[in-house]
Structure formats: structure tokens, C-alpha cells
Amino acid sequence: MQAHLANQPPANDDDLLAAGVEEIIAEHGGDARAAIRALLEQISYLKLARNRALDLVSRGYACGQLE
Structure with missing residues (x-):
């Protein structure tokens, strides 16, 4: 989906969203x-992958308390 939209001139967010909807359908x-x-x-x-990634890092790092 991304490659097709990247070939078009810049548009507002609504236009990009509408184009994405049409494309996925x-x-x-x-x-x-x-x-x-x-x-x-x-x-x-993506939620599962995010949760797995968060499990792999320390709690403080995941919460943004460590840099």
C-alpha cells in the first residue's frame, strides 16, 4: 500500500486515508x-509483536524513564 501512495503528489491526511482505504479494498x-x-x-x-518487544526490555526503559 505504501509504495502506491508514495508515487502520488502530496495530499492532505483525509485524501491519503481515502486512497489507502480504496487501495486495501x-x-x-x-x-x-x-x-x-x-x-x-x-x-x-502488531500488538503481539509490540508486547513481545516490551517484554524484552527493562520496565524503566519501556516507560521512557531511562535514556
Whole structure:
């Protein structure tokens, strides 16, 4: 999705968001439910990866108390 949007002239955030929505739906053959399902799966994966990463660092570092 990123590469396609990067080839377009700069636009406001709403235009970029709308283009992203259209693109993800197109990537799923026009099936909005499949696009939403894929996005939810990606969010779930990212949350899991974030939690695993936070488990690997000290609590103080993760909270931004150490630099």
C-alpha cells in the first residue's frame, strides 16, 4: 500500500486515508469485509509483536524513564 501512495503528489491526511482505504479494498477484490479482516489481523499481529518487544526490555526503559 505504501509504495502506491508514495508515487502520488502530496495530499492532505483525509485524501491519503481515502486512497489507502480504496487501495486495501481493491487488494481484496472489492470485498470490504475481507479488507477489514486483513487489517484487524495485521493490528493483532502488531500488538503481539509490540508486547513481545516490551517484554524484552527493562520496565524503566519501556516507560521512557531511562535514556
